[in-house]
Amino acid sequence: MASSEIEVVPSESEPKTTQQQNSTQQIAIIDVFSASAYGDFDKLRKFVEEDGAPLATPDGNSYYALQWAALNNFSDIAQYIIDHGGNVNATDNNQQTALHWAAVKGSIAVADVLLQNGARVEAADLNGYRAVHIAAQYGQTAFLNHIVAKYHAEYDAPDNCGRSPLHWAAFKGFSDTIRLLLFRDAFQGKQDIEGCTPLHWAALRGNVEACMVLVHAGTKQELLVKDKAGNTPLKLASDKGHRQIARLLSKAERANSKRLFDKILGGKMGEVGYAPILFCVIIVLIILFINSVLATPTLPKVTAIVGLWGWIGVSLGIGSLIMFYRCCSKDPGYIKKSRRSDGYEDTEDPLLNIELNNASVWTGNWDQLCPTCKIIRPVRSKHCPICKHCIEQFDHHCPWISNCVGKRNKWDFFVFICMGTLTSFIGAFVAVQRIWTAIPVLSAGKTWIHLVIDHHPDSSEYHH
Ligand SMILES: [Zn+2]
Ligand SMILES: [Zn+2]
Structure with a gap:
């Protein structure tokens, strides 16, 4: 796969990037190609209008002036070239168009100029790479989103080896690009001519985050x-x-096979979690506490102060049971798909309206896309694979409450934990106090055995 990797611009002839524009004075701008590559509009105009240089013919390497302008995102120059005889769909020796070159650096402004002037969004080069493949190979997520959302580029198109943009993003480890493609329903199970899925490539190349995104979705x-x-x-x-x-x-495989095991047993342990067990344990503990510590006839009668503490403990126990129920049953902050006020689901492309050129809004936020829920989620939210929802202000999924802890139940959870801890301390304190005060009574000529015999005459049969 690596050998067929795209090499759009021969490195020896690659012009300096925009960061190095300060040094353009030293660079010899000798023809329309260098003028286009370095964005020297004045010289380009001079070459074309005074010297009559043609824009429809390629340079010595078969590259067109339009490609150079596209690579470095000079949209005004691209428009000028198109207006003065440049062909938007002209291809070099690799059958690549200016749009392919625009995809390398994610030049969205130029892509707009090209596509609005009739460039073919599905033009394929010698390897079968379309603009979507190149964008995926270079991790140009915003560019990819733009041509898919606005120009309906086919995001699942195969190249000559049957690889989709998702294969390439997985191979290169661009997890944001993967998120976008999955968000747009790219087919994860697609196999290339070697039978490899995107997950095969991500695993082979050791792209951890890419694997994580693919596995979760x-x-x-x-x-x-x-x-x-x-x-x-x-x-x-x-x-x-x-x-x-x-x-x-292997963890993901085990989780899946466990679920399969559950299905055989007829239960859904993974989804139900331990909440019913914990619920029963709390009830049993409360009953046990009342029965064997507070109201037991075995120990001396409770004093007023110990009794008060005991019943405070019981009330707290019941209170934590209520909080426990609230934690379990409450919606932890599921993020729903955006619905319009008139009740109809918003069918408009949610990513179309986002100002992608505005870096302050968008940069680094591709992980806000949930490939499973198909929503753009707010910061600090996360998808829970067990609850199968995105949770606002996600904290963690707690198997003991069989629910996530998020925005809407985090306080219930906090109070539950505090009450539970307090109940345990009070319970332990009261129990220890009860036994402690009982010891003098017990030790006054009696042993535990006598006590047992006195109160459980049936068991004394064993001693005879
Ligand atoms: Zn989600
Ligand atoms: Zn969850």
Whole structure:
């Protein structure tokens, strides 16, 4: 795969990037190509309008002036070239168009100019790479989103080896690009000519975050798919020594098989969690406390102060039971799909309206996309794979309450924990106090055995 990796611009002829524009004075701008590459509009105009240089012919390497302008996102120059005879769909020796070059650095402004002037969004080069593939190979997530949302580029298109943009993003480890593609319903189970899924490539290359995103959004099927050599993603990861990924994948496999085991048993342990067990334990403990510590006839009668503490403990226990029920049953802050006020689901592309060029809003926020819920979630929220929802202000999924702890039940959870702890301390204190005061009574000529015999005459039969 690495050998077929795209090499859009030969490195020796690659112009300096925009950060190095300060030194343009020293760079010789000798023709329309260098003028386009470095964004020297005045010189370009001079070459075209005074010297009559053509814009429809390529340079010595078969590259067009429009490609150079597209690579470095000079949209005004691109428009000028198109207006003065440049062909938007002209291809170089690799069959690449200016749009391919725009995808390399994610030049959205130029892409708009090209596509609005009739550039073919699905133009494929010699390897079958379309603009979507190039964008995925270079991790240009915003660019990819732009051409998919606005120009309906096919995001699942295969290249000549059957690899989709998702394969490439997984191979290169661009997890944000993966999030976007999954958000847009890219097919995770797609196998290339070698039988590899995107997860195979991510596992092979040791891209931890990419694997994590794919596993969380995926199903059991992707974990078990074998490539043509018979390897699962887990096998590839362990063979290559990517231990963290191997652990992640085997854990995911085990979680899935456990669920399968549950189904055989007819139960859904994973979803129900331990909440019913904890609920019963709390009730049993409260009854036991009342029965065997407070009201037991075995020990001396409770004094007023100890009794008060005891019943405070019992009330707190019942209170924590109520809080426990609230934690379990309350919506922890599920984020719903945005619905319009008139009740109809918003069918408009949610990513279309976001100002993607505005870096302060968008940069680094691709992990706000949930590939499973198909929503753009607020910061500090996370998807819970057990609850199958995105949770606002996600803290953690607590198996003991069989629910997530999030925005709406975090205070209930906190109060529950505090009450539970306090109840335990009071209970322990009262119990110890009761036994402590009982010891002088017991030790006055009696042993535990006598006590047992006195109060449980049936058991005394064993002693005769
Ligand atoms: Zn989600
Ligand atoms: Zn959860």
